[in-house]
Amino acid sequence: MKIFNAEQIRRADKVTIENQHISSLQLMERAGYRLFRKLHENYIPLKGKVWVFCGMGNNGGDGLVIARHLYEAKQEVVVVLVNFSDRRSEDMQANLDRVAALDIAITEFRETSSFPEIIADDLVIDAVFGIGLSRRPAAWVERLILNINTCPARVVAVDLPSGMMMDGIEGETAAVIKADHTYTFQTPKLPLLLPGSGKYSRNWSIIAIDQDPDFLASEPTFFYYTDEKEMVKLLEERPRFSHKGSYGHAFICGGSYGKVGAALMCAEAALTAGSGLVSALVPRCGYQVLQTSVPEVMCVPTSDEDLITGIQPEFTPDTVALGPGMGKDEQTFRAVMEFLNTYHGYLVLDADGLNILAEHPEMWDALPGQTVITPHPGEFKRLVGAWKDDNECLEMAMQLAKRRNVIVVLKGAYTLVTDGDGVYFNSTGNPGMATGGSGDVLTGIIASLLGQDYAPLEATRLGVFLHGLSADIAIRDTSVWALKATDIIDYLGDAFLFLQSLKR
Numbered sequence: 001m002k003i004f005n006a007e008q009i010r011r012a013d014k015v016t017i018e019n020q021h022i023s024s025l026q027l028m029e030r031a032g033y034r035l036f037r038k039l040h041e042n043y044i045p046l047k048g049k050v051w052v053f054c055g056m057g058n059n060g061g062d063g064l065v066i067a068r069h070l071y072e073a074k075q076e077v078v079v080v081l082v083n084f085s086d087r088r089s090e091d092m093q094a095n096l097d098r099v100a101a102l103d104i105a106i107t108e109f110r111e112t113s114s115f116p117e118i119i120a121d122d123l124v125i126d127a128v129f130g131i132g133l134s135r136r137p138a139a140w141v142e143r144l145i146l147n148i149n150t151c152p153a154r155v156v157a158v159d160l161p162s163g164m165m166m167d168g169i170e171g172e173t174a175a176v177i178k179a180d181h182t183y184t185f186q187t188p189k190l191p192l193l194l195p196g197s198g199k200y201s202r203n204w205s206i207i208a209i210d211q212d213p214d215f216l217a218s219e220p221t222f223f224y225y226t227d228e229k230e231m232v233k234l235l236e237e238r239p240r241f242s243h244k245g246s247y248g249h250a251f252i253c254g255g256s257y258g259k260v261g262a263a264l265m266c267a268e269a270a271l272t273a274g275s276g277l278v279s280a281l282v283p284r285c286g287y288q289v290l291q292t293s294v295p296e297v298m299c300v301p302t303s304d305e306d307l308i309t310g311i312q313p314e315f316t317p318d319t320v321a322l323g324p325g326m327g328k329d330e331q332t333f334r335a336v337m338e339f340l341n342t343y344h345g346y347l348v349l350d351a352d353g354l355n356i357l358a359e360h361p362e363m364w365d366a367l368p369g370q371t372v373i374t375p376h377p378g379e380f381k382r383l384v385g386a387w388k389d390d391n392e393c394l395e396m397a398m399q400l401a402k403r404r405n406v407i408v409v410l411k412g413a414y415t416l417v418t419d420g421d422g423v424y425f426n427s428t429g430n431p432g433m434a435t436g437g438s439g440d441v442l443t444g445i446i447a448s449l450l451g452q453d454y455a456p457l458e459a460t461r462l463g464v465f466l467h468g469l470s471a472d473i474a475i476r477d478t479s480v481w482a483l484k485a486t487d488i489i490d491y492l493g494d495a496f497l498f499l500q501s502l503k504r
């Protein structure tokens with residue numbers, strides 16, 4: 001699914017209005033009504049009142065449409081007009097006229113107004129600013145936002161939480177609505193996906209407003225949201241006459257004394273993600289545990305008891321995962337460099353593999369083209385240095401991918417994948433995954449898919465998606481608190497089954 005900027009969304013609205021022969025007021029009615037339907041489904045009946053805070057632009061216009069429909073559905077509503085400007089948008093004014101003709105309480109909120117008494121049984125609809133916010137609001141409007149944030153009622157934001165700008169948040173001190181849920185129109189909005197701004201909305205979902213399909217399909221963008229529809233199309237069936245040679249021989253190199261589990265989870269994840277064969281190279285201390293806990297995986301022990309000191313497999317791997325639990329010893333670094341001098345196939349570099357890379361930048365030139373690197377923000381910082389905000393971080397990820405011809409997977413709530421030409425935010429996953437070992441599992445899944453001949457970008461997007469999906473299914477049984485990395489492996493089959501069920 002594409003992600004657009006404010007200017008593109010405005011053009012999408014304009015084209016929609018022209019092609020569907022409707023007025024902008026009708027499009028606003030469609031947007032507001034559909035959002036009202038969702039509200040009705042999820043929040044109504046409500047013990048208390050609904051407070052609809054409306055700005056002077058079209059976001060406020062949406063709020064007024066919602067208020068009218070709530071009133072018609074017999075819900076007690078109070079409209080609070082936040083008078084931050086003398087200029088009202090035409091469609092907002094038209095909707096205000098319609099609301100004023102009904103028996104709906106309307107109050108005006110100005111600089112000197114005091115905040116109304118809102119109780120826990122009430123619901124606040126934030127329709128103050130949407131995608132039109134272009135600078136920080138006046139101090140009294142920011143105070144209002146902070147008051148809403150401290151009131152006990154639940155808060156639902158229309159399109160975007162007010163105070164959040166499409167290109168991020170201005171400074172740490174900016175006031176932004178903390179929304180329990182944001183209903184955003186037609187396409188995901190970038191600031192909802194980035195950590196600095198996204199944290200303001202606990203959850204969000206899309207309200208389709210039937211924008212012009214040709215525009216949505218043809219308008220170019222760098223940013224995408226990976227959804228299940230696309231992933232279903234990517235997932236390959238396994239033909240009846242295939243054999244283990246058809247699905248690649250994955251080679252996992254990792255582990256060191258005390259951290260053999262990382263390599264083990266990575267290997268088991270590769271196996272469960274469908275590799276034809278999996279071999280794991282671990283230091284001798286890991287031999288026994290690997291052979292007993294995952295008998296399907298072949299073990300290639302190195303000569304040293306505690307460390308990887310040489311990587312010389314007696315077969316040609318189709319895909320390699322390098323790094324989990326490997327440590328950063330100088331001998332391990334030399335073994336990695338020696339291996340990379342002759343290996344030119346698919347590679348996923350993670351964890352200590354990335355830490356070694358940060359300490360030995362000469363390793364960049366030895367990486368095969370389209371190597372997948374999977375840093376978390378701490379590892380990414382060690383690779384590229386600090387960034388001032390999310391947008392700069394995004395830019396740095398894209399530049400790194402382009403400059404080094406790698407695929408960057410920057411792990412987070414909406415893990416992003418970039419090849420330098422596009423940025424793909426993942427839609428699956430949950431906070432239970434913030435636990436040791438879940439990265440090792442991801443590395444194994446991506447390496448496995450690369451070996452099954454998915455193109456590198458596709459293998460990576462599908463791997464990230466399945467990893468999150470598996471964890472989402474797992475927490476139905478385990479809860480987010482108790483989720484372990486090995487659960488992600490255990491539920492991977494359910495993730496495949498879910499995607500397969502959508503194929504039919």
Ligand SMILES: NC(=O)C1=CN([C@@H]2O[C@H](COP(=O)(O)OP(=O)(O)OC[C@H]3O[C@@H](n4cnc5c(N)ncnc54)[C@H](O)[C@@H]3O)[C@@H](O)[C@H]2O)[C@@H](O)CC1
Nearest residue numbers: 013028031057058059129130131132133134135136137159
């Ligand atoms: N254009 C359309 O046809 C549709 C628009 N929709 C709604 O319209 C919203 C966008 O509406 P607008 O473009 O009117 O903008 P907003 O309603 O988001 O913002 C209000 C206006 O405030 C002004 N402004 C920006 N920063 C300000 C500041 N710091 N202090 C005071 N004023 C400031 C801007 O001129 C902006 O137009 C969307 O988020 C969505 O909710 C929906 O109704 C769907 C259809």
Ligand SMILES: [K+]
Nearest residue numbers: 126129158160
């Ligand atoms: K809003």
